Amino acid sequence: MRGMRSMWRAAGCALMLAAATVLGGAVQAQADPVVAQSANVSLAASGLTVQAGGTVTFTVSVTNDTGSATYADGGVYLEASLFQDVSCAAVTGPTPVCIESSGSGSVSYNAWRQVPANSTAVATVTATIKANAVPGTYAVQPSGSFGGYVQDFTPASLNLTVTGTADLAVGLTAASGLGSITYTQTTTNNGPATATGTAVTTTLPGATTSVTALPADCVYDSTAKAVTCTVNSLANGTAATRTFTAHIGALALGSLPATATRTAGAPQDPDPANNTATATCNALTGLIITC
Structure with a gap:
């Protein structure tokens, strides 16, 4: 000894x-x-x-x-x-x-x-x-x-x-259509570890009436007007992108903000400050939307 x-x-x-x-x-x-x-x-x-x-x-x-x-x-x-x-x-x-x-x-x-x-x-x-x-x-x-x-x-x-820890960064972009907004939600793993069980929830504008073109791993909650997407495994240095379209009510007017937030996942994230992203559009009418 x-x-x-x-x-x-x-x-x-x-x-x-x-x-x-x-x-x-x-x-x-x-x-x-x-x-x-x-x-x-x-x-x-x-x-x-x-x-x-x-x-x-x-x-x-x-x-x-x-x-x-x-x-x-x-x-x-x-x-x-x-x-x-x-x-x-x-x-x-x-x-x-x-x-x-x-x-x-x-x-x-x-x-x-x-x-x-x-x-x-x-x-x-x-x-x-x-x-x-x-x-x-x-x-x-x-x-x-x-x-x-x-x-x-x-x-x-x-x-x-x-x-290990996994620094996940959430991004959200919006593109306007005729009475609709197409959102692209991106989750990037800055490492160093692989992220598992990641969930990102995008809270949509209150004027949302429905959501279409949902990916298979995304779910729409019509009551909360939110889309939650999951990624089972995300390696260091890779990104996962999910795109879906929110349809806006005909009486919508003014600012239409949406926020994407990481709501679940492992391991621990050393920088939670980049776990949220916002995209804001503006409705001139329910059909005419700019982003």
């Missing part, structure tokens, strides 16, 4: 968490599930699937079941390229101190704390994953020591899955 620990230091980022002492042996219950356990150290995680740009929190509990104060630590080793920020906090007891060191292309956060006799120490480390992290599965090695000896964990290694 000592050789394994050195290997992980060279290969990635070591995030070590100081224990926060819980006096009298009283331990605050961990809200997150325990994912790894050794003789004296337990490791819980807020989740082992996280989106790029998101955070993951590890909770470490160190139990000193001896009759004397003992130095101990616990945490995880992670790849240095994956994280942009790390912070430590106490669950109970004194605030842990993260000591940053670097070498061999890696960055480590080590913090040591003396755990009093017959007590348990609990603290957290929260790491923010880089927004441009490559989606995939990354190895996580639970780590800890007690009284100068490295602990053996079950399991010895965990998998942290990073999911």
Whole structure:
């Protein structure tokens, strides 16, 4: 295990968490599930699937079941390229101190704390994953020591899955006809991940009486006067275009605005500001429309 620990230091980022002492042996219950356990150290995680740009929190509990104060630590080793920020906090007891060191292309956060006799120490480390992290599965090695000896964990290694984000941009154009407006709704995936289950709803002018030429994956709600189109899968760098025609009532007059908005889809969109587009036409009469 000592050789394994050195290997992980060279290969990635070591995030070590100081224990926060819980006096009298009283331990605050961990809200997150325990994912790894050794003789004296337990490791819980807020989740082992996280989106790029998101955070993951590890909770470490160190139990000193001896009759004397003992130095101990616990945490995880992670790849240095994956994280942009790390912070430590106490669950109970004194605030842990993260000591940053670097070498061999890696960055480590080590913090040591003396755990009093017959007590348990609990603290957290929260790491923010880089927004441009490559989606995939990354190895996580639970780590800890007690009284100068490295602990053996079950399991010895965990998998942290990073999911990507997809920046979708919605566009809407309008072309006038005789008593009608033909709309072209465009959804562009600026990546980096593939978008799935995307839905874009175009709310039509209130003077709309019917909609024709609907694509197979679009549905018209006559009560809401809205057309919703779905795209099951949209790869990075591609676009989906849907065109349909709204027929306008004969008494229409003045401004005829329409708005297209992304209403569903995965994964998370890092820039929701471009999820909406508007196209406005003008009715001189119900038949004479300009866009």
